[in-house]
Amino acid sequence: METxxxxxxxxGGGATGAAAAYDLxxxxxxxxxxxxxxxxxxxxxxxxxxxxSGGRYVITDFDTAVECITENMILRRIAPFAIEDTGGLxxxxxxxxxxxxxxxxxxCARAGIAAEALTPEQARAxxxxxxxxxxxxxxxxxxxxxxxxxxxxxxxxxxTYGGDAWIYQRVTGFLTDGDAVVGAELEDTRTGERRxxxxxCVLNATGPWAGVVAGxxxxxxxIRLDRGSMVAMNIRWVNTIVNRLRPPxxxxxxxxxxxxxxxxxxxxxxxxxxxxxxxxxxxxxLLREADVVVPGIRHGRALxxxxxxxxxxxxxxxxAQLESGHNVSRRFAVIDHTERxxxxxxxxxxxxKLTTCRLMAEQAVDVVCRQLGVAARCTTADEPLxxxxxxxxxxxxxxxRVHRLEHGEMPGALICECExxxxxxxxARIAAYxxxxxxxxxxxxxxxxxxxxxxxxxxxxxxxxxxHAAKGLSPGEATRxxxxxxxxxFRGVRPLLYxxxxxxxxxxxxxxxxxxxLDALLALxxxxxxxxxxxxxxx
Amino acid sequence: xxxxxxxxxxxxxxxATGTDIIVIGAGLAGLMAAVFAVEAGARVRLIxxxxxxxxxxxxxxxxxxxxxxxxxxxxxxxAALHPEHPYGRAGDDAMVGGLERFRAATEAVGLSYELRxxxxxxxxxxxxxxxxxxxxxxxxxxxxxxLTDVRGPILLVGFAGxxxxxxxxxxxxxxxxxxxxxxxxxxxxDPDRYWDLWPGDLAxxxxxxxxxxxxxxxxxxxxxxxxxxxxxxVLGMDDHPRALDDLGGxxxxxxxxxxxxxxxxxxxxxxxxxxxxxxxxxxxxxxGHPVVRGVVEGRRCVGVEVQSLGHSTLFRADHVILATGGxxxxxxxxxxxxxxxxxLFGLPVMAPxxxxxxxxxxxxxxxxxxxxxHRQAGLRVNTRLQPLDAAGEPVLDNVYAIGQMLAxxxxxxxxxxxxxxxxxAYKAVQTALELDE
Numbered sequence: 001m002e003t004x005x006x007x008x009x010x011x012g013g014g015a016t017g018a019a020a021a022y023d024l025x026x027x028x029x030x031x032x033x034x035x036x037x038x039x040x041x042x043x044x045x046x047x048x049x050x051x052x053s054g055g056r057y058v059i060t061d062f063d064t065a066v067e068c069i070t071e072n073m074i075l076r077r078i079a080p081f082a083i084e085d086t087g088g089l090x091x092x093x094x095x096x097x098x099x100x101x102x103x104x105x106x107x108c109a110r111a112g113i114a115a116e117a118l119t120p121e122q123a124r125a126x127x128x129x130x131x132x133x134x135x136x137x138x139x140x141x142x143x144x145x146x147x148x149x150x151x152x153x154x155x156x157x158x159x160t161y162g163g164d165a166w167i168y169q170r171v172t173g174f175l176t177d178g179d180a181v182v183g184a185e186l187e188d189t190r191t192g193e194r195r196x197x198x199x200x201c202v203l204n205a206t207g208p209w210a211g212v213v214a215g216x217x218x219x220x221x222x223i224r225l226d227r228g229s230m231v232a233m234n235i236r237w238v239n240t241i242v243n244r245l246r247p248p249x250x251x252x253x254x255x256x257x258x259x260x261x262x263x264x265x266x267x268x269x270x271x272x273x274x275x276x277x278x279x280x281x282x283x284x285x286l287l288r289e290a291d292v293v294v295p296g297i298r299h300g301r302a303l304x305x306x307x308x309x310x311x312x313x314x315x316x317x318x319x320a321q322l323e324s325g326h327n328v329s330r331r332f333a334v335i336d337h338t339e340r341x342x343x344x345x346x347x348x349x350x351x352x353k354l355t356t357c358r359l360m361a362e363q364a365v366d367v368v369c370r371q372l373g374v375a376a377r378c379t380t381a382d383e384p385l386x387x388x389x390x391x392x393x394x395x396x397x398x399x400x401r402v403h404r405l406e407h408g409e410m411p412g413a414l415i416c417e418c419e420x421x422x423x424x425x426x427x428a429r430i431a432a433y434x435x436x437x438x439x440x441x442x443x444x445x446x447x448x449x450x451x452x453x454x455x456x457x458x459x460x461x462x463x464x465x466x467x468h469a470a471k472g473l474s475p476g477e478a479t480r481x482x483x484x485x486x487x488x489x490f491r492g493v494r495p496l497l498y499x500x501x502x503x504x505x506x507x508x509x510x511x512x513x514x515x516x517x518l519d520a521l522l523a524l525x526x527x528x529x530x531x532x533x534x535x536x537x538x539x
Numbered sequence: 540x541x542x543x544x545x546x547x548x549x550x551x552x553x554x555a556t557g558t559d560i561i562v563i564g565a566g567l568a569g570l571m572a573a574v575f576a577v578e579a580g581a582r583v584r585l586i587x588x589x590x591x592x593x594x595x596x597x598x599x600x601x602x603x604x605x606x607x608x609x610x611x612x613x614x615x616x617x618a619a620l621h622p623e624h625p626y627g628r629a630g631d632d633a634m635v636g637g638l639e640r641f642r643a644a645t646e647a648v649g650l651s652y653e654l655r656x657x658x659x660x661x662x663x664x665x666x667x668x669x670x671x672x673x674x675x676x677x678x679x680x681x682x683x684x685x686l687t688d689v690r691g692p693i694l695l696v697g698f699a700g701x702x703x704x705x706x707x708x709x710x711x712x713x714x715x716x717x718x719x720x721x722x723x724x725x726x727x728x729d730p731d732r733y734w735d736l737w738p739g740d741l742a743x744x745x746x747x748x749x750x751x752x753x754x755x756x757x758x759x760x761x762x763x764x765x766x767x768x769x770x771x772x773v774l775g776m777d778d779h780p781r782a783l784d785d786l787g788g789x790x791x792x793x794x795x796x797x798x799x800x801x802x803x804x805x806x807x808x809x810x811x812x813x814x815x816x817x818x819x820x821x822x823x824x825x826x827g828h829p830v831v832r833g834v835v836e837g838r839r840c841v842g843v844e845v846q847s848l849g850h851s852t853l854f855r856a857d858h859v860i861l862a863t864g865g866x867x868x869x870x871x872x873x874x875x876x877x878x879x880x881x882x883l884f885g886l887p888v889m890a891p892x893x894x895x896x897x898x899x900x901x902x903x904x905x906x907x908x909x910x911x912x913h914r915q916a917g918l919r920v921n922t923r924l925q926p927l928d929a930a931g932e933p934v935l936d937n938v939y940a941i942g943q944m945l946a947x948x949x950x951x952x953x954x955x956x957x958x959x960x961x962x963x964a965y966k967a968v969q970t971a972l973e974l975d976e
Contacts, residue, residue: 279897280895280896280897281895283875284875284876287875298875405734410734411734412700412734413700413701413702413733413734413735413736414702414734414735415702417735422734423700423702458800458801461667461668461703461705461800462702462703462705464668464705464708465704465705465707465708466705468705468707468708468711469705469707469708474711475669475708475711475712475714475715476715478708478711479668479712482668483905486904486905487903487904487905490903490904491902494900494902495897497896497899497900497912498873498874498875498877498896498899499872499873499874499875502866502873502912503866503867503869506866506867506913506951507595507801507867509904509910509951510592510595510596510867510951511595511800511801512904512905513905513951513952514596514597514601514672514951515596515597515666515667515798515799515800515801516666516667516668516670517666517668517670517671517672518668518670518905519905519907520670520671520672521668521669521670521712522905524715524716
């Protein structure tokens, strides 16, 4: 079995893990990050895109609000490539409690969140789609953030300081020596290959899986799992983030991200860290609530729905009586298992928000460094991250990509027309994986392939053809790669299949079944049933 | 979508019945209903918001793709057992008559649709991905690819750098189904121009003899020991029959076409030619402005209101054939609340028998039985193709529903969408003009 040795193994390639890897690397610690999937595929990737000013928590969770505004300002400084300074509005309507805005504004002032009162007319001049029924409105320093870009930024930066990251590596168990964790066993989730990593300390930054991972050494880490759903509308209905100015509830935010507008979120308790399904009823709630502040939006075209599982830190006892996860603290905890469980070499970080990922990483790494005897202090807030060159992103600059395309600066066939992805871009990304397997979904995360209105109806076949040639796949592998990709795209659209999007997916299904015969080709891999079935049963 | 060009209407050269028929919808069902009605001597006005699904379907005519033996016998047997299925409603005569008249009509516009199999079985035609679909009838270029009687190797030709056909992958998938297929990539002149080249754009290139020669010169040396040569279905648009024969001659082997991703060039060819035929034979064809409402007096529809810039116009008719399509075409609409409705007449729609729209779809996209919404959302009709209410009574005396908007079949999985379009188009005209009584 292949064995690797590092100072610290970070488990979890979300925002906290990536920021921790960067932090450790800057402090001169040899760090390796692993994730059971690709980077940014857990809660960090299943995100609405709102870099909080803190305004949303200022009444229910004041400390988190203060952390948010502080970290908001730091991330703007160190990761400008991932952030669009949209600004944000908090809008109260006659449906909302009328004593709330004044209390809220006062709390913002205490928290250091610049909340500027606007007149309804000023707000509508800024965002003409807003309702006429505005009773109070404030402008705050919210922004929209691309968590994929941010994460790539942290990982790229970690690598420049000597760190590394491996994807598709699941921790199957910990290596222990007496009362200490001394590393972990990994399994490649694509090839089944097993590896062993020796580390003086392991940082468990696995978000909703933190309990599962800690359970591998028999520890009991309680987190409350809270599923939140989001819906992306096909255009930017607003260019400023719009928050409902009311106590936190379902359907409070509209976030312009890239070319779309994300409506969020719901809050439903779950027991499964992989529970990312979206109920049709949640879609209804999100559209109905968004329609209160942006009338008409519920009749717009919804592109895709997804859910993330918030890992809310559950300090013992006091939670049971709270009905909704919106009121549970977004604060995080760093658990040093030496103190709590008598087990050295393992630190768990749970809770928190994407906006506070750098701070969570800093505090977790402080504990790790104490165990290692490393005295270096955190410097991640001090200087900007290098712009990740491997990532041809800047999602909000789709128009820029169109311009380059139309002026011959992006040669080759246009494969994904919705998101402007060319054949040479795809081939370059595939080549970057070297000998590693590549799924079409990896290329989606790298390039936004298949993320536009048609959800891979056209580009799925094209990308499968390119992948087949570039990787020398068998026809069965290429066919299954296409099937896996379009199946995943379908899952994200299924709760939205009505009206326009139903029509779109009718076309997609027509292409897959009738034009390509994909279903029949997949059946080639199945054992053939004996005899002939009732051929005319569905005529 | 192309708007109808103003064209001079020649006087009808057929015996006028004095009956005015409005057909709403320019899919396969609507176009053919208009053709059948013109042939029967009616005054026909075809009104559509845009072209129908033939612009995105492969271009072949699926009658009963599942049939293992004689297709017509299979459908007859099925229809006898399932009188509520659109085939059962239209009846055997309409199914056979619709197919025959369709073949004659397409022959008349220079596009022959071939059965090819003498035993009445389905052909086996390949897809872009190298799958094999069973279909009864297809335009000549597609039908020439029937793999039933393939004897020797076939050569699949792709265009280097073109995004819509990967000949290597298609050939590899065919080989694992026992077909000796090989792939060839040829260069198109000036490939850098083609970053956004759609099938229709390429098809128009193939209308040029010079372009065809460039292609044939590269293919011929590789075609000497193959039985036939397959191309994506882009071999000519307006000049398609000549392009097909010409390429076959230059290469020295029979040439066939493989349906592409949308736009479907075979569908565009058919639409263009049927439209021209209708105009030549005195029909009015208005494509681009939607019908917004059927105007009803008592149990009769007296006409339809068409929205154009700034105003709407009422067109009167003795009969209205509704061919506005299903969930794709817009003949059946759905919304977030789970409502399913027919927008022009508010006709009663058979909606899915589910609590909420959560059950319209199964969890897996390519589930074999197909998703419930496709089979369930649509209009129920009687054997005159009149839409029915919940009690099973016709709602309007002179409105007939045809094609995709009918309930009871899944156009994506059942392999009979075009067969139903033709059978019901034929039946509706027969009923409206009382030709079957």
